[in-house]
Amino acid sequence: MSETRLRERAAERDAADELAKRRELFALDDSTVYLDGNSLGALPRHVQDRMADVVGRQWGELRIRSWDESGWWTAPERIGERIAPLVGAAPGQVVVGDSTSVNVFKAVVAAVRMAPADRDEILVDATTFPTDGYIAESAARLTGHRTVVVDPADVSDAVGPRTAAALVNHVDYRTGRLHDLPGITAALHAQGALAVWDLCHSAGALPVGLDEHGVDLAVGCTYKYLNGGPGSPAYLYVAERHQGRFDSPLPGWNSHADPFGMTRGYRPAEGAVRGRVGTPDILSMLALEAALDVWDGVTVEAVRAKSLALTDFFLECVEAYVPRGRVVSLTPAAHAERGSQVALACPDAPAVMEALIARGVVGDLRRPDVLRFGFTPLYVGFADTERAARVLADVLAGVNSPPSG
Numbered sequence: 001m002s003e004t005r006l007r008e009r010a011a012e013r014d015a016a017d018e019l020a021k022r023r024e025l026f027a028l029d030d031s032t033v034y035l036d037g038n039s040l041g042a043l044p045r046h047v048q049d050r051m052a053d054v055v056g057r058q059w060g061e062l063r064i065r066s067w068d069e070s071g072w073w074t075a076p077e078r079i080g081e082r083i084a085p086l087v088g089a090a091p092g093q094v095v096v097g098d099s100t101s102v103n104v105f106k107a108v109v110a111a112v113r114m115a116p117a118d119r120d121e122i123l124v125d126a127t128t129f130p131t132d133g134y135i136a137e138s139a140a141r142l143t144g145h146r147t148v149v150v151d152p153a154d155v156s157d158a159v160g161p162r163t164a165a166a167l168v169n170h171v172d173y174r175t176g177r178l179h180d181l182p183g184i185t186a187a188l189h190a191q192g193a194l195a196v197w198d199l200c201h202s203a204g205a206l207p208v209g210l211d212e213h214g215v216d217l218a219v220g221c222t223y224k225y226l227n228g229g230p231g232s233p234a235y236l237y238v239a240e241r242h243q244g245r246f247d248s249p250l251p252g253w254n255s256h257a258d259p260f261g262m263t264r265g266y267r268p269a270e271g272a273v274r275g276r277v278g279t280p281d282i283l284s285m286l287a288l289e290a291a292l293d294v295w296d297g298v299t300v301e302a303v304r305a306k307s308l309a310l311t312d313f314f315l316e317c318v319e320a321y322v323p324r325g326r327v328v329s330l331t332p333a334a335h336a337e338r339g340s341q342v343a344l345a346c347p348d349a350p351a352v353m354e355a356l357i358a359r360g361v362v363g364d365l366r367r368p369d370v371l372r373f374g375f376t377p378l379y380v381g382f383a384d385t386e387r388a389a390r391v392l393a394d395v396l397a398g399v400n401s402p403p404s405g
């Protein structure tokens, strides 16, 4: 299809897009196409004023009173309730705090502590974002288990009577492949094992259905598609049916049934609070709370529909503009297997991404040869998408591919 026609189609689709107006809520300008929301989501504009109030009034004037009067103490559960519907969780199961890495540790250790005592294996996603693998390995050493590294597609075959739990990424950070959460969870359960999911690259981009699919535990970050800001706190989901047996490996005082009793012995709180550890990072947490306002009136289903339309359109434009074979898509064509990013492999990826960024198309590089383009439907449009593919083609024409072999 010609450039003129693709540009016309982009304009038509932007005009018909029910989410298009959401972009105005973000601090973005038209000089840049921001396709890195799968690493750091853009700033919702109103967060700045909200934080001025948090810092100036809540901290500056109310000071210690803010733990009660400004709702600081209960922020982890309150913000968990805002995230819960986005990941398909009923109230009372999500708590916000700590990094994803720390929550992976809590979830994996808690999962194996809940599993039958004679099970000694933890299955770990072979394609996982590295931190999960490192932490699962350490958790296994601490609990006397061993890790078995398997491709997510093979978890259903690998699970057996020795499996305590499996830790799987819902969407692969590198390729954008969406894994079969319902099927893998069911296969684990059929063998009596628990399913722990990392939702970093799916939450806020597609429906997750934690309750619907009977997931046991899940974790995720909030700085990608939830736009919480750099280093914003992560979250932990513990299914209600497991909460009474959730035995945290980090039982800090914030998870105590009576934290201000300051008693010697540990007595865990009931419910999601049990996933807390120490004093919450209030500034980051309240920035996240403000950022979540952009979801008011938006359904994850609408976001998913637009995400698929954007990634389809990007692949179509790349095919139209880029000479065949110059880049290879690592992202599955099937919608059921695609997250909200497109990953293109090319041998000169570092130079290509540098040139793209210099020309206002911001994606990122995963070494050695992967160009990643993340599509955040709340602020990326179809004209942005066409422009990104066109600039990519220009850059590829100007950057010399190194000789192969």
Ligand SMILES: Cc1ncc(COP(=O)(O)O)c(C=O)c1O
Binding pocket: 099, 100, 101, 102, 129, 131, 132, 169, 173, 198, 200, 201, 221, 234
């Ligand atoms: C799947 C996945 N898990 C975990 C992390 C990172 O965890 P943390 O927030 O602890 O750095 C990332 C990205 O940074 C990720 O993509």
Ligand SMILES: Nc1c(O)cccc1C(=O)C[C@H](N)C(=O)O
Binding pocket: 038, 039, 040, 129, 173, 174, 200, 231
């Ligand atoms: N968390 C990050 C950071 O602190 C600095 C740079 C990047 C990140 C990321 O989130 C990377 C991201 N998880 C990825 O998928 O590559």
